Amino acid sequence: MKNLVSIEWLSDHLYDEQLVIVDCQFELGNPENGYTSYLKGHIPGAQYADLEKDLSGEVGEHGGRHPLPDQEQLQTLVERLGIEQDSKVILYDHEYGAMAARLWFLLGFAGHKARAVLDGGLQAWRGEGHKLETKVRQVTPSSYPISLDKSMIVSMNDVKQAQIEGRTIIDSRASERYSGEIEPIDPKAGHIPGAINYFWKNNLNDNKTWKDPEERVGEKEHGHEPIVYCGSGVTACVNLLALQEAGIHAKLYPGSYSDWISYEENQIETK
Structure with missing residues (x-):
């Protein structure tokens, strides 16, 4: 699977059984706005991942402003999103793909290879006339033991x-x-x-x-x-x-x- 996928690709595969879509909208300085925007409209079937709650660990004296989550936190996230070993995971946000790329990296760090960022993100999806939904769909949590690739x-x-x-x-x-x-x-x-x-x-x-x-x-x-x-x-x-x-x-x-x-x-x- 490529690291970038087009709007056309996602539209064609939107209801594939193995597809997992994750909305990563987040606004630095206004941390609640990302989830609020997700609730107002997201790509059908998308789950939500928050930069600071899901994609970052606890801030300490060292480690920077957004430390990597530890293995337990990543495990919890992968399972909550319903990601299985054969899942194709598509990630997007509304601001140049930085938050989506962060999760793209973290999933690779956790050992999951089939993941990609949506080229153009939410803006491109809307621009092509595709629908959004406000419903938060329930997914069945997965059981997917991860292994961190610290060589990354x-x-x-x-x-x-x-x-x-x-x-x-x-x-x-x-x-x-x-x-x-x-x-x-x-x-x-x-x-x-x-x-x-x-x-x-x-x-x-x-x-x-x-x-x-x-x-x-x-x-x-x-x-x-x-x-x-x-x-x-x-x-x-x-x-x-x-x-x-x-x-x-x-x-x-x-x-x-x-x-x-x-x-x-x-x-x-x-x-």
């Missing part, structure tokens, strides 16, 4: 080792945050020393659909297993998806910049 992630110390080795480290935030010109969220401005910048939204068109493959982050050579990060490990997943589509096995630094700066000894760069 790196720790803060792994990032330091990558700096020594000269491996590519990609900062997925907007250029003005990367440069330290502004920092609206985290207490320190700048980026991890040695990182290059590729803004995650540069993979997408203004209408929230994905650009052609040659226009995405994977168009350039990034060496062996580049490391990708953002502010808290969410929007970086869009770059990860683009790199995987290009055949590049990149790794996520889950805590990302917000974890990096939680260690006083860690240096930052601005430029």
Whole structure:
């Protein structure tokens, strides 16, 4: 299964028995708005997953603003969504696919391969004239023992080792945050020393659909297993998806910049 599917594909397969659809709408700063929007209208049959309640773990001193959920939390989510080993899981949101890409990553981390992000998300579905529903359908919880693939992630110390080795480290935030010109969220401005910048939204068109493959982050050579990060490990997943589509096995630094700066000894760069 491809990592991206079209509106046409989903329309044709909407009532497939093995299909699971997950709505990942979420608004940073207004955390209840995502579920409210889901209730107002979602793709038929879609279940809901919340960035902070379902797709993130408990925030601590380190680990960043959106730590990865632990195995028990992920297990609970997979079973609540009714995902079986033969399920094809389609993920979408309403804002350039970042939240959907986060769950795309987490399902891969949990060992589930057949999952994809809906190209263009909810906006494209509506734009093609397809219906929404407000009903929250009940699903039968699954029984699907997951196994975490920790080869997909790196720790803060792994990032330091990558700096020594000269491996590519990609900062997925907007250029003005990367440069330290502004920092609206985290207490320190700048980026991890040695990182290059590729803004995650540069993979997408203004209408929230994905650009052609040659226009995405994977168009350039990034060496062996580049490391990708953002502010808290969410929007970086869009770059990860683009790199995987290009055949590049990149790794996520889950805590990302917000974890990096939680260690006083860690240096930052601005430029």
